[in-house]
Amino acid sequence: MATTTAIDFTTVKLDAPLQLDSGRDLAGVEMAYESYGELAADKSNAVLIFHALTGDQFVAGTNPVTGRPGWWERMVGPGKPIDTNRFHVICANVIGSCLGSTGPASPGPSGQPYAMEFPVITIRDMVRAQMAMLDALGIARLHAVVGGSMGGMQALSCAANFPERTDRVLAIATTARHSAQNIAFHEMGRQAIMADPNWQGGSYYDGVAPAKGLAVARMAAHITYLSEEGLTEKFGRRLQDRPDGTQGAKSFGFDADFQVESYLRYQGLSFTDRFDANSYLYITRAMDYFDLAEEAGGLLADAFRRAKDTRFCLVSFDTDWLYTTADMREVVHALNAVAAPVSFVELSAPYGHDSFLLDVPALDRVVEGFLG
Amino acid sequence: MIGLRPDLAKIAEHVPGGARVLDVGCGDGTLMAELQGGKQCDARGMEIDPDQVAMAVSRGLSVVQGDANRDLADYPDGAFDVAILSQTLQTAQRPDWLLEQLLRVGREAFVSFPNFAYWRMRLALLHQGRMPISRHLPGSWYQTANIHHLTIADFREFLAQRGVNVSGSWFFANGKEIGGGNANWRAEHAVFQLSR
Numbered sequence: 001m002a003t004t005t006a007i008d009f010t011t012v013k014l015d016a017p018l019q020l021d022s023g024r025d026l027a028g029v030e031m032a033y034e035s036y037g038e039l040a041a042d043k044s045n046a047v048l049i050f051h052a053l054t055g056d057q058f059v060a061g062t063n064p065v066t067g068r069p070g071w072w073e074r075m076v077g078p079g080k081p082i083d084t085n086r087f088h089v090i091c092a093n094v095i096g097s098c099l100g101s102t103g104p105a106s107p108g109p110s111g112q113p114y115a116m117e118f119p120v121i122t123i124r125d126m127v128r129a130q131m132a133m134l135d136a137l138g139i140a141r142l143h144a145v146v147g148g149s150m151g152g153m154q155a156l157s158c159a160a161n162f163p164e165r166t167d168r169v170l171a172i173a174t175t176a177r178h179s180a181q182n183i184a185f186h187e188m189g190r191q192a193i194m195a196d197p198n199w200q201g202g203s204y205y206d207g208v209a210p211a212k213g214l215a216v217a218r219m220a221a222h223i224t225y226l227s228e229e230g231l232t233e234k235f236g237r238r239l240q241d242r243p244d245g246t247q248g249a250k251s252f253g254f255d256a257d258f259q260v261e262s263y264l265r266y267q268g269l270s271f272t273d274r275f276d277a278n279s280y281l282y283i284t285r286a287m288d289y290f291d292l293a294e295e296a297g298g299l300l301a302d303a304f305r306r307a308k309d310t311r312f313c314l315v316s317f318d319t320d321w322l323y324t325t326a327d328m329r330e331v332v333h334a335l336n337a338v339a340a341p342v343s344f345v346e347l348s349a350p351y352g353h354d355s356f357l358l359d360v361p362a363l364d365r366v367v368e369g370f371l372g
Numbered sequence: 373m374i375g376l377r378p379d380l381a382k383i384a385e386h387v388p389g390g391a392r393v394l395d396v397g398c399g400d401g402t403l404m405a406e407l408q409g410g411k412q413c414d415a416r417g418m419e420i421d422p423d424q425v426a427m428a429v430s431r432g433l434s435v436v437q438g439d440a441n442r443d444l445a446d447y448p449d450g451a452f453d454v455a456i457l458s459q460t461l462q463t464a465q466r467p468d469w470l471l472e473q474l475l476r477v478g479r480e481a482f483v484s485f486p487n488f489a490y491w492r493m494r495l496a497l498l499h500q501g502r503m504p505i506s507r508h509l510p511g512s513w514y515q516t517a518n519i520h521h522l523t524i525a526d527f528r529e530f531l532a533q534r535g536v537n538v539s540g541s542w543f544f545a546n547g548k549e550i551g552g553g554n555a556n557w558r559a560e561h562a563v564f565q566l567s568r
Contacts, residue, residue: 369430
């Protein structure tokens with residue numbers, strides 16, 4: 001975490017404690033956010049983007065933590081589908097995360113990091129924090145909320161719980177409920193973190209972070225973000241060059257022989273430089289608890305009763321097996337039941353769940369067209 | 373309504389202003405845009421082709437990608453004042469099911485289809501002995517999307533058997549409206565306004 005503490009995050013402190021779904025209050029919440037493009041005098045052009053599990057507020061431009069382009073650089077910027085010449089785009093780090101917003105690594109009441117004393121949060125709690133942040137920024141109503149994956153869950157939750165805050169909801173590659181399979185993958189990741197001896201019951205902030213566990217969690221999750229077709233195309237069964245320069249030979253050992261192994265190891269390790277293991281536990285838990293129908297008493301349509309005048313656009317990808325077209329159709333069905341104006345399209349893209357972040361021109365057209 | 377296909381222009385003309393409309397097989401949303409812009413309708417669409425859906429969404433329309441043969445069942449009873457099925461009935465897997473669904477989700481329905489008994493078709497079949505290919509029914513027998521050919525007489529009988537009311541019918545040949553006399557001979561395609 002040393003690399004991130006040097007960064008000067010833009011933050012806003014929430015006035016009132018957040019009342020959480022768990023029944024607990026979270027006081028002194030700070031929200032780290034970035035904004036792009038001018039806010040119109042009548043404040044009518046604000047677009048709030050919700051990031052995914054391991055995302056952050058640096059949606060466009062250069063991410064000061066990684067030095068790499070923002071995670072949705074291809075979608076957000078001047079002249080891009082979410083055009084910052086027209087829209088005032090806001091993106092905040094979710095609570096529970098580790099890029100400047102209050103999370104398990106933040107100092108708790110004792111002055112020490114919360115660690116596992118941090119309250120378990122939900123997707124709705126994340127949205128509550130974002131709405132309180134908008135209050136602090138003086139923005140009452142948004143032109144649109146936009147999000148992919150966990151960001152899409154927040155977009156749907158925002159529509160269900162705060163329909164008065166937005167005219168449009170654009171939810172991409174997401175679901176209204178975490179399935180048993182989704183929960184299972186997350187549990188595997190959490191167990192990997194908690195099995196790392198460095199985890200120390202979550203109180204590792206004075207010592208060595210459980211990087212091995214977190215890397216394994218990330219490796220497993222990363223597989224779920226890609227399609228079999230995409231992996232085969234990118235790596236197939238190709239072998240790595242050996243350290244001594246020989247090509248394409250099996251080691252008859254347990255080095256990363258296959259390119260796909262090497263890729264996953266790199267994904268796992270590079271992730272541990274920028275992400276806090278406890279944040280990973282808390283955010284995956286929030287996603288697992290997500291079930292909009294359950295929140296509304298069992299019927300998904302009831303969740304959207306107050307959002308019947310909100311315009312929705314839902315997008316899924318044909319190769320996404322994490323949050324499928326069938327998941328999205330359930331949301332479409334519920335929105336039809338309350339007669340909300342909804343658009344839905346399943347786009348064809350080879351990259352699996354990650355398609356929403358990658359080069360899919362049809363997505364650009366839909367996003368641009370829907371935002372109007 | 374310049375630029376709309378004649379059957380769509382006729383439908384647009386007869387949809388009441390401000391109506392809640394579902395256009396099944398809406399394509400890129402040309403008719404929806406007309407109804408929404410010109411008649412202040414609340415128009416929704418269903419379309420199976422994702423590129424067409426993307427096009428319609430990019431025009432600011434509310435269109436759901438779906439297969440009418442299956443997904444029409446997702447809409448509640450009477451969800452719309454008007455349900456529209458233009459040039460799609462003959463492509464349906466179960467035209468009878470589709471029509472029932474149309475009259476369930478819409479209080480009123482407009483249906484347009486090509487008339488297989490148009491005299492040029494009859495002549496082509498008589499003279500050549502092969503499945504006719506025309507402007508409204510392009511494509512060879514093995515590649516055509518039109519898997520349930522019907523005639524105006526077939527459709528009238530079908531409606532009568534099911535007790536469906538016909539509150540309007542219009543007929544077209546060579547891109548122009550023609551009178552209703554001998555329509556089953558003379559019309560290239562037809563538009564029906566239906567209700568339960």
